[in-house]
Amino acid sequence: MDKSGSIHIKFLWKSFHEGDNRAFSIIYQRYAESLLSYGYKFNIDKEIVHDALQEVFIDLYLKRGKLHIGINNLKGYLFTALKNNLLKKIAKGKRIEFYAIDKVQSELHFSTEYSFQDQLIQMEISGETKKKLRAAIDSLSSRQKEIIFLRFEEGMEYSEIAKTLNITIESARKQLYRALMSLRKLVDPGSFHIFFISFSKKYLKTVHIF
Secondary structure, three states: OOHHHHHHHHHHHHHHHOOOHHHHHHHHHHHHHHHHHHHHOOOOOHHHHHHHHHHHHHHHHHOOOOOOOOHHHHHHHHHHHHHHHHHHHHHHHHOOOOOOHHHHHOOOOOOOOOOHHHHHHHOOOOHHHHHHHHHHHHOOOHHHHHHHHHHHHOOOOHHHHHHHHOOOHHHHHHHHHHHHHHHHHHOOHHHHHHHHHHHHHHHHHHOOOO
């Protein structure tokens, strides 16, 4: 996010914190679509994702005076809240104690559908190259797919990714690096170049640089 965008979010949060319902509405509109897109990728019932989203924002609204999150991390906070809500719903449905977080986490399988793939369809590259990229992405772990999505599709900083995935910042960096290196080994240099450029363009647009 660029500096002006960061200032805008800080202003919105301050207004919301002071009781401005319009600011709350703007925050909702700004993040709801991205949060739904993230939730859908866990391949669970969309109705559950919608319920989780509503609960996250209801909770945010009711606790506005008590929340003291670093507002530079509002996006990370919302993504974390949504994921935790989904994990709790899965735990409840499977009758798993929520403290067994690893077991609950294993119930979530992140989708491999990224928006950059729409760009590949329009690009003049061979069907074989697209096939190789698809197979390479499919081979990644659920966690690796999720990190790629958060970093390149959502433009998250490593600190936000770490909070969302409940890992350290260093672990977030290493796991993204390993995911990219895995892809690099699985496809030829030309295919990887296409993949990386496509994702980089998406990332730069997300953070308002490209």
